[in-house]
Amino acid sequence: MTPSQIIKILVGVVVFLVVAIYLLAKLATSGFNVDAEVMTKEAVAARLKPVGQSVASDAPPGMRSGEQVYTAVCISCHGTGLAGSPKFGDAAAWGARISKGFDTLVTHALGGFNAMPAKGGATDLTDDEIKRAVAYMGNAAGGKFTEPAVGGAAAGAKIDPEVNGKKIYESLCVSCHGAGVAGAPKFGDKAAWAARTKAGMEEVQKIATKGLNAMPPKGGFTGSDEEFRSAIDYMVNHSK
Ligand code: HEC
Ligand code: HEC
Numbered sequence: 001m002t003p004s005q006i007i008k009i010l011v012g013v014v015v016f017l018v019v020a021i022y023l024l025a026k027l028a029t030s031g032f033n034v035d036a037e038v039m040t041k042e043a044v045a046a047r048l049k050p051v052g053q054s055v056a057s058d059a060p061p062g063m064r065s066g067e068q069v070y071t072a073v074c075i076s077c078h079g080t081g082l083a084g085s086p087k088f089g090d091a092a093a094w095g096a097r098i099s100k101g102f103d104t105l106v107t108h109a110l111g112g113f114n115a116m117p118a119k120g121g122a123t124d125l126t127d128d129e130i131k132r133a134v135a136y137m138g139n140a141a142g143g144k145f146t147e148p149a150v151g152g153a154a155a156g157a158k159i160d161p162e163v164n165g166k167k168i169y170e171s172l173c174v175s176c177h178g179a180g181v182a183g184a185p186k187f188g189d190k191a192a193w194a195a196r197t198k199a200g201m202e203e204v205q206k207i208a209t210k211g212l213n214a215m216p217p218k219g220g221f222t223g224s225d226e227e228f229r230s231a232i233d234y235m236v237n238h239s240k
Contacts, residue, residue, distance in 0.1 A: 059222045062126045062171045066136025066147045068222075069129050073122040078137060083115045086141070094141030102145050105134050150223030159226050165234030173219050173231055182214035185239075193239035201236070205229055 059068055070078070070088070081087035086094045097105060109130050112118035119125050120133075128148050135147035159165075169177070169187075180186030185193050197204055209228065211217035221228050 060172050060220050061124065062129065063150050063168075063220075063222055064125075064129050064132070065150060065222060066129075066132035066134075069122075069125060069133035070136050073120045073125070074133055074137065077116075077120070085116065086137075088137060089140050091142040094138060094143065098138050098141065098143040102131075102134065102138070105138065106131050109134050149227065150221075159230045161230045161233035161237060164227055165230035165232075168221060168223070168227060168231040169234050172221055173235065176214070176219070177235060184215065185235075187235055188239050190239055193236055197236055201232070204236075205232055208232060 059065070064072070075088070077083055077085040078088045081090070081093065086097055106127075108116065110119060110127060119130055125133075128150075132147045132150075135143070135145035138145045139147070174187070176182060176184040177187050180189065180192075185196055205225075205228075208215060209218055209225070218228050219231075221231065
């Protein structure tokens with residue numbers, strides 16, 4: 001090597017080092033500068049939410065209305081039209097979907113449809129809850145669906161303690177009345193129920209609707225008074 005070749009190589013190495021140090025410094029000061037706003041707990045939770053979330057709602061499992069399901073789950077995409085989902089209340093976006101018919105929409109909501117995950121990703125929702133949410137969203141965009149009533153009764157259908165009452169009891173009231181938790185009159189306990197019903201069924205319903213000590217108002221049930229009454233009738237009829 002000639003001295004001039006050595007000098008060229010040395011200059012090359014120095015230039016390389018300067019550039020490398022400059023780039024490293026830049027990376028360290030700005031490249032990894034995390035925006036505090038973006039990484040707050042709430043912001044991270046909100047971004048993680050649509051996947052596999054469970055439903056946060058006061059209503060007990062199986063008893064959520066269409067609106068409650070929508071607000072807890074579906075809104076995360078349908079609220080803004082995320083990922084090509086038909087936006088809530090957008091009649092144009094929903095028109096063609098509504099004309100597929102309620103049953104098809106329910107099938108798609110239950111099993112998933114393209115970017116729409118099965119049950120909106122909330123696998124703890126019951127089929128009836130999905131139906132209610134589909135009816136709720138469809139109707140908000142001009143559909144004329146009947147939202148299945150909480151407790152399983154279609155609107156206008158006769159409410160039967162042995163059908164609707166039983167269903168409500170088994171999915172809700174049983175958690176306390178099944179074993180007599182916290183002083184609840186136990187299912188099948190004739191003496192306990194006879195003491196309660198002495199004043200008449202209207203009075204019992206009134207008390208249970210308002211709540212009493214450890215008995216929450218309506219036992220936590222969110223459906224109609226008629227359905228709630230059918231659950232009381234179911235318990236009382238099987239306790240005499
Ligand atoms: C992760 C986002 C996401 C969530 C959460 C979500 N959806 Fe969807 N949904 C979509 C997308 C995207 C489409 C459009 C799919 C397509 O047409 O390709 C869609 C379409 C639908 C459709 C129309 C199906 C059809 O046949 O046209 C219904 C009904 C529906 N969703 C119901 C629900 C219900 C009920 C919930 C809540 C339980 C829910 N979705 C939650 C993304 C979501
Ligand atoms: C969290 C527990 C809990 C749940 C869930 C619950 N109950 Fe109760 N219930 C109680 C307790 C405790 C009492 C007794 C309250 C007392 O006398 O101090 C009671 C009392 C009652 C009574 C008697 C009221 C009276 O006149 O004395 C009725 C009727 C009743 N419940 C109906 C229901 C129905 C229907 C459901 C389901 C929709 C339900 N409960 C769900 C705890 C519960």
